[in-house]
Amino acid sequence: MERRPSLDAATAAIRHDVRRMLQQPVPSAPAGIGRVLVGVSGGADSLALAAAVAHVAPRLDIAWGTLTVDHGLQQGSAAVARRTQAEMLALGASFAHVRRVEVGDAGGPEAAARRARYAALEGERVATQSDLILLAHTMDDQAETVLLGLARGSGAASLRGMRPLAGRLGRPLLGLRRETTRASCRAQGIDSWDDPQNHDASFARVRVRDRVLPVLERELGPGIVAALARTADLLAEDAVVLDALAVDRLNACEPGALPVEMLRGLPAGLATRVVKGMLERATGRAPARRHVLETLRLATEWHGQGPLDVPGGRVWRAEGEVRACARAH
CATH class of the missing domain: 3.40.50.620 (HUPs)
Structure with a gap:
């Protein structure tokens, strides 16, 4: 054979x-x-x-x-x-x-x-x-x-x-x-x-x-490629959990509105994800990091700021909430 x-x-x-x-x-x-x-x-x-x-x-x-x-x-x-x-x-x-x-x-x-x-x-x-x-x-x-x-x-x-x-x-x-x-x-x-x-x-x-x-x-030394890939895998595991927690918090809120007290009580890594998710849902655009942080400051560092323009929309604070909406065309 x-x-x-x-x-x-x-x-x-x-x-x-x-x-x-x-x-x-x-x-x-x-x-x-x-x-x-x-x-x-x-x-x-x-x-x-x-x-x-x-x-x-x-x-x-x-x-x-x-x-x-x-x-x-x-x-x-x-x-x-x-x-x-x-x-x-x-x-x-x-x-x-x-x-x-x-x-x-x-x-x-x-x-x-x-x-x-x-x-x-x-x-x-x-x-x-x-x-x-x-x-x-x-x-x-x-x-x-x-x-x-x-x-x-x-x-x-x-x-x-x-x-x-x-x-x-x-x-x-x-x-x-x-x-x-x-x-x-x-x-x-x-x-x-x-x-x-x-x-x-x-x-x-x-x-x-x-x-x-x-x-x-x-x-x-050798192995740096595998080490970097392993870092990506470890970060992905953590990100899956944080993303899921953020979605749960976001789904519990009214569309386009996040309670200030809720945001203040969240760890920074979770709060930024919740804010990012709200902005994406409200505007249909992915916000830059600086827009996420500026929006979060409406809750954590409030001193009477006015509305903020973000890609595709606007955010503001009112009645104990941080709110967002799409920009009218």
């Missing part, structure tokens, strides 16, 4: 984590996952993910397809997208689509490209009736996200990084290093595309990846 070739460790690890995600309960698909959409750029991470999905999904009776987003930011991007599309069809994808997007400039090129990409993925998910979008972010991406958040002075909401499952987004590779996806591609003979923007030092994430993390590894 002919002996089957042994499976390399990298590919086995990726398949294991993909299978685990596809078999776990997903709130957005209570009847079970029937179809997944894989975001594929042509890079090693997403190609390794797609190859694992191609192996695992049919064995779980799950259909799968892919979307390649062409941001049109560099020469040859359309050709890369077409090549990736052909590779996905050869892997057995039930569909392999390409969407060209227009990237604006609001918030900087990285943020604008990200918004366009996620909008395209969600549009494709709806169009293909997919239950889950799978993305190929790795532990290295998570570590970079945490460092960027620290540099911005962000709170737990940002420092907890990306979650393995967030709504209809699944990230099965967050527990694996980037070197694992590259090793898997080499073992399977998969040729990946190296995006030139991944080496463009004008992007903060590239500088973190190529300059900051290597220095931390050298000066603090």
